[in-house]
Amino acid sequence: MRKTLAAAATLGLAGLAVIVPTSGAQAATPCDNAWNSATNGYFYAYANDNCSGYLGSAEGADSNWGNSQGSFQGGDTNNAESILHKGTSGLAVQVFNGTGEDWAGGHTCIKKSEYYMSSLNGFSFTSGYDVDNEISSHRWVAEGSCGKFLDS
Template sequence: MRKTLATAAVLGLAGLGVLVPTTSAQASENCNLEWHGAMSGHFYAYDGANCVYILGHTASWDSDWGNSTGPFQGGDTNDARSILHKGTSGLAVQVFNGTGQDWGGGHTCIKKSEKYMSDLDGFTFTSGASVSNGISSHRWVEESKCGKFLDS
């Protein structure tokens, strides 16, 4: 009887592990694994928090994530929930909530030293719009061109 109760208790506690949400340390660990496996010189965007469900990646820029040209296409616009910067040039990646090569609309940047943002919730563009599920375009720029950074 004691073995049965002990086994039930252990299984019950193990089952709780399934219900406990991912901690920020675990989330950072997943993004860290993604960063180490990412191609050097590329910017990545993910549909889910914690660098899961990749939307795309590129060493280039894309002025409209919603059209059918460029590295991000169609349904990628306004779907990024986490991003990763594995650039090698020292440039920042500037993301926008607008499209077009006039680079209008609100923006924010991720520095090379930041590596990744595992969850964009709570961050805003210079326009005040939410960055999470709000990115429509991006480009590589000198940090001096950034009016706002994701780490600030």
């Protein structure tokens, strides 16, 4: 009798597992995959949503994504649709819709704790301009230097 009850209980639990799958094994998103394969200490930008269409990466600042002097080159300016932060310093990455080392113009930041933004659509700089396809420069700053964050 005990074997019969044990077998029935086991079958009942097995049947429940088919009906209600566990949530622990979720598929990784494209940005999760990009973050896992990114080099520590770098900021990345992508031409498409979901961290695809690699534009460039930088360990330091780049005051003009449209020239050929920094990590980002020529056509990279105003083309980012997703970004990834794999810094190790704890600093935020401040992105601008302007260029130059005066760091003027509208900006917004991505915190180290945000890891990435799979889409910049719907976010704006402090100037009110859209962030999607409008980033022209970036630098690493303390979170206190950010007037706006992408998660807000």
